[in-house]
Amino acid sequence: MGGILVYVLLFLTTLLSYLFLRKHIREPQKRAKLPPGSMGWPYMGQTLQLYSQDPNVFFSTKQKRYGEIFKTHILGCPCVMLGSPEAARFVLVTQAHLFKPTYPKSKEKMIGPSALFFHQGDYHTRLRKLVQGSCSPTAIRNLVPDIEAIAVSALESWAGQHVVNTFHEMKKFSFDVGILSIFGHLDTYYREELKKNYSIVDKGYNSFPANLPGTAYHNAVLARKRLNDILSGIICERKEKRLLEKDLLGCLLNSKDEKGQNLTDDQIADNIIGVLFAAQDTTASVLTWILKYLHDDQELLESAEQKAIYETNNIGNQPLTWAQTRNMPFTYRVILESLRMASIISFTFREAVTDVEYKGYLIPKGWKVLPLFRNIHHNPDFFTDPQDFDPSRFEVSPKPNTFMPFGNGVHACPGNELAKLEILILIHHLVTKFKWEVVGSQSGIQYSPFPVPQHGLPASIEGYDA
Structure with missing residues (x-):
């Protein structure tokens, strides 16, 4: 009987202790939940839906259903998409250390694993300074005559054809400017290869x-x-000649880290391919859209700004100057509005380096994180009547973090000054010396994956003196 009483007392003591501890000790916080959304088909996810239709439709449909943060699965990767300026700043600026820049492995393989896009920390800082330095206003002001020559040559060649695919021709133009900024005057054989x-x-x-x-x-x-192999040959020749060029290749070859180590040839090659990638499609897409917007709104063409520069330069017989390209405010607003409307870069890729909680939702380590620039650029809360092309809206600076055509934070595009310069130069010669008509349908968009007008905007171009 006494033994039973002891067991009963032990049981009651244990029970009371458990109840006391349960009452006074805080329970662990519940784990944050994943954002709402659909992951789509196995492996393929929702890749086809994103890349085969108007991204405005894809993103707005998701955002209306799930809110500003939702999950999906594209290009073989689970993703969290974020559609507000605050979220974009969280990922790209204030908490950028929690998210590393990344692309799907297939894309890293195409560009090269050593390209600055895929890195952070000291290596990224070093490479970014080199690229940004070679594309800074100080560096590119001397390229104005060469870019102008490329632009005039391109426009004259288009005028000699019945119909041109504007996007394809713009890709050739921006590629040639990219080659110029990287190598200076490159041998024809290497350029063509x-x-x-x-x-x-x-x-x-x-x-x-x-x-x-x-x-x-x-x-x-x-x-x-x-x-x-081609780039190895170019690098080898440059080393043998010991030329101290100030183009990007020269900057990459002459760079040494704190230990006195040069970049390897593979590192240089990967970064050259990365710059070509960044320099071509995005700039070509913007230029194609600018042609369409100018074509659709003839009043934009009647701006006195470019005509005044043309007349100052002896009716186009004298070259553009760097100072003139810095004094094209109306044209610059046209470019900014084109960047907003087209939103060539719909989003950017980041990857969570640890589990991150944002507004009560879990972003798991290893998941891709995509700030949605397009959603922000087309949000009526930030841009009145966002579907209207209105350059005057940029007479006043946009609200912070609502206009990010070149990204934001330490990974923003380092070549944006070069891109804007080549666009300004081409537009000047286009609107003062040429006229053009869009051929066929003037509506519709294709995605490859950058949005461009249907069929690359077929157009006929001819000089005013033709």
Whole structure:
């Protein structure tokens, strides 16, 4: 009987102790939940839905259903998409250390693992300074005559054809400007080999990453290896000649880290391909849209700004000056509004380096995180009547973090000054010396994956004196 009483007392003591501790000790906080959303099909996720339709429709549909933060699955990766200025700043600026820049592995392979896009920390800082330095106003002001020559040559060649695919021609133009900024005056053989093989890489970059013979991706992988060989030859020649050029290649070759180490040839090659990638499609897309917007609104063409510069330069017989390109305020607003309307870069890729909580939702370590620039640029809370093309809206600076055509934070595009310069130069010669008509349908958008007018905006271009 006494033994039973002891067991009863022990049981009651244990029970009372448990109840006391449960009352006075805080329970662990519940784990944050994943954002709402759909992951789509296995592996493919919602890749086809995103890249085969107007991204405005994809993003706005998701945001209306789930809110400013939602999950999905694209390009083989689970993702969290964020559609507010605050969220974009959280990922790209204030908490940037929690998110590393990343792309799907298939895209890293195409560009090269050492490209600055894929890094952070000391290596990224070093490479960014080199690229930004070679594209700074001080560096590119001396490129005005060469960029102008490329622009005039391109426009004259288009005028000699019945119909041109505007986007394809703009890609050639921006590629040539990219080559100029990287290598200066490059040998014709190297330029053509780079152009031929880069074109193959470009076609496979956004294809399904099936490395099977005959596929666009497989062909791109082979072309990427050839690009490495071509660049090795250029680098070797530059080293042998010991030229101290101030172009990007020269900056990369002459750079030493704190230990006195130079960049390897592979590191240089990856960063050159990365700059070409950044310099071509995005700039070409913007230029194509600018042509369409100017065509659709003839009043924009009647601006006195470019005509005044043309007349100052002896009716176009004298070259543009750097100072003149710095004094085109109306044209600059047209460019800004084109960047907003087209939103060529719909989003940017980041990857959570640890579990992150944002507004009560969990962003798991390893998941891709995509701030949605397009959603922000087309939000009526920040831009009145966002579907209207209105350059005057940029007479006043946009609210902070609502206009990010070149990204934001330490990973913002380091070549944006060069892009704006080549656009200003081409527009000047286009509107003062040429006229053009869009051929066929003037509506519709295609995605590859950058949004461009349907069929690349076929147009007929001719000089005013034709």
